[in-house]
Amino acid sequence: MIKSITTPLNQDDVLALKAGDQVLLSGVIYTGRDAAHKRLVALLEAGKELPFDVYNQVIYYVGPTPAKPGAVFGSGGPTTSGRMDAYAPTLLSLGLRGMIGKGYRSEAVKKAMQEYTGVYFGAIGGAGAYIGQCIQTCEVIAFDDLGPEAIRKLTVKDLPLTVVIDSYGNDLYEQGRAQYLKEHQHAN
Amino acid sequence: MKEICQETIIKEVKRLCMEANYVLPMDVQKALQDAYTKEDSLIGQQTLEVLNKNASIASCTSSPICQDTGMACVFVEIGQDVHVQGSLNEAIHEGVRQGYQEGYLRKSVVDDPMFDRINTKDNTPAIIHYEIVEGDQLKIIVAPKGFGSENMSQVKMLKPSDGVQGVKDFVLKVVNDAGPNACPPMVIGVGIGGSFDRVTLLAKKAMLREIGTHHPDQRYQALEEELLEKINQTGIGPAGYGGKTTALSLNIETYPTHIAGMPVAVSICCHVARHKEVIL
Numbered sequence: 036m037i038k039s040i041t042t043p044l045n046q047d048d049v050l051a052l053k054a055g056d057q058v059l060l061s062g063v064i065y066t067g068r069d070a071a072h073k074r075l076v077a078l079l080e081a082g083k084e085l086p087f088d089v090y091n092q093v094i095y096y097v098g099p100t101p102a103k104p105g106a107v108f109g110s111g112g113p114t115t116s117g118r119m120d121a122y123a124p125t126l127l128s129l130g131l132r133g134m135i136g137k138g139y140r141s142e143a144v145k146k147a148m149q150e151y152t153g154v155y156f157g158a159i160g161g162a163g164a165y166i167g168q169c170i171q172t173c174e175v176i177a178f179d180d181l182g183p184e185a186i187r188k189l190t191v192k193d194l195p196l197t198v199v200i201d202s203y204g205n206d207l208y209e210q211g212r213a214q215y216l217k218e219h220q221h222a223n
Numbered sequence: 224m225k226e227i228c229q230e231t232i233i234k235e236v237k238r239l240c241m242e243a244n245y246v247l248p249m250d251v252q253k254a255l256q257d258a259y260t261k262e263d264s265l266i267g268q269q270t271l272e273v274l275n276k277n278a279s280i281a282s283c284t285s286s287p288i289c290q291d292t293g294m295a296c297v298f299v300e301i302g303q304d305v306h307v308q309g310s311l312n313e314a315i316h317e318g319v320r321q322g323y324q325e326g327y328l329r330k331s332v333v334d335d336p337m338f339d340r341i342n343t344k345d346n347t348p349a350i351i352h353y354e355i356v357e358g359d360q361l362k363i364i365v366a367p368k369g370f371g372s373e374n375m376s377q378v379k380m381l382k383p384s385d386g387v388q389g390v391k392d393f394v395l396k397v398v399n400d401a402g403p404n405a406c407p408p409m410v411i412g413v414g415i416g417g418s419f420d421r422v423t424l425l426a427k428k429a430m431l432r433e434i435g436t437h438h439p440d441q442r443y444q445a446l447e448e449e450l451l452e453k454i455n456q457t458g459i460g461p462a463g464y465g466g467k468t469t470a471l472s473l474n475i476e477t478y479p480t481h482i483a484g485m486p487v488a489v490s491i492c493c494h495v496a497r498h499k500e501v502i503l
Contacts (some may be wrong), residue, residue: 096457100287100329110287115371115404138404146376159462160406161495162292182342183329208403211465215264216458
């Protein structure tokens with residue numbers, strides 16, 4: 036069964052999600068990847084305010100292609116999340132509720148997700164044109180000079196995601212693979 | 224002596240950058256469709272269905288298949304009887320500049336790699352490899368390479384005593400390390416032999432070789448088949464969610480090497496294995 040969920044997400048919303056769940060996410064989310072994360076954490080270290088309040092929000096690790104004339108958004112699939120691992124625990128400690136990306140997360144991130152109640156969603160890597168169609172509005176709200184890495188505020192409708200790591204520490208990358216091998220009895 | 228003008232090269236490179244990013248090569252499309260019919264994990268099948276839809280949306284709407292429209296890797300084979308009027312190098316960079324600008328492709332290149340990391344805003348410079356060949360033709364292959372998978376590629380200087388098993392172990396280690404990060408199903412190129420620099424180029428060329436073609440030496444062909452089978456038994460599957468389709472293909476390219484060495488490189492590409500070529 037596919038669950039429909041809407042941002043902002045509170046702790047109860049996150050606690051109800053389990054690794055392997057398929058969801059359709061709607062509402063406002065924020066984009067941010069390498070350079071933007073570096074700046075967000077630098078702002079916090081300098082005791083300054085962030086360009087948006089991360090509490091109960093979801094960050095999508097993406098750097099989209101430029102929108103064509105008349106279009107809202109270009110192509111926008113997920114980037115590799117592991118590069119944001121150095122910064123994610125800090126944002127989770129401020130109440131960031133969800134992250135969307137692809138690929139492995141560190142133990143430190145998984146631990147912070149359990150401690151502060153966060154969820155990690157996987158979007159399908161490489162499906163940029165398909166995912167781009169779920170974006171209804173897009174506005175750059177910070178770090179415009181970073182081009183594709185600027186922070187954008189997006190409104191999405193039925194963005195198809197899979198819960199990869201839940202707030203209990205379950206990881207679909209480990210479980211899905213183990214489950215498949217168990218069912219198909221491959222020796223490796 | 225054939226004369227080719229700079230303008231022709233700019234125009235062609237620009238077109239190749241755009242088309243490569245919008246339309247998957249036929250062999251990759253076919254491999255993705257075949258994988259969908261063979262996949263026996265439900266979530267794996269659903270993922271492959273999305274990837275097939277994605278490729279079709281991108282090609283129908285002239286949109287980038289993936290938002291990482293890559294660093295433009297350009298392979299040039301220039302016949303020794305070809306003369307280019309003006310700078311061939313500059314013509315290629317200009318073609319990339321125009322293609323990425325006019326094609327609404329993402330600009331993903333930073334100037335200084337470590338200190339400044341400021342976006343060059345036009346996706347230049349390209350990475351260009353030249354090879355001089357006989358004849359009067361100029362062949363240009365544009366292969367935009369995304370870095371989700373590029374970051375997962377590895378090279379290792381094996382010892383001759385590591386043997387065939389050493390190569391197998393290393394390839395499987397690279398695939399396991401890459402896992403979901405490389406956007407599986409992957410397209411894999413393995414280089415064996417040559418030197419530290421040559422082996423990585425071999426791996427990249429192997430990655431670009433048509434899916435379903437094989438190394439001319441039957442022993443390497445058997446190794447290509449065996450490694451692909453083993454990789455598809457890891458259970459990583461599409462998007463890393465579990466399944467049998469972890470790689471669409473694995474090609475090997477080889478070159479003679481030194482008595483003391485056995486370099487091996489594994490070039491990992493995601494399922495968006497883009498390349499487009501022209502012969503002038």
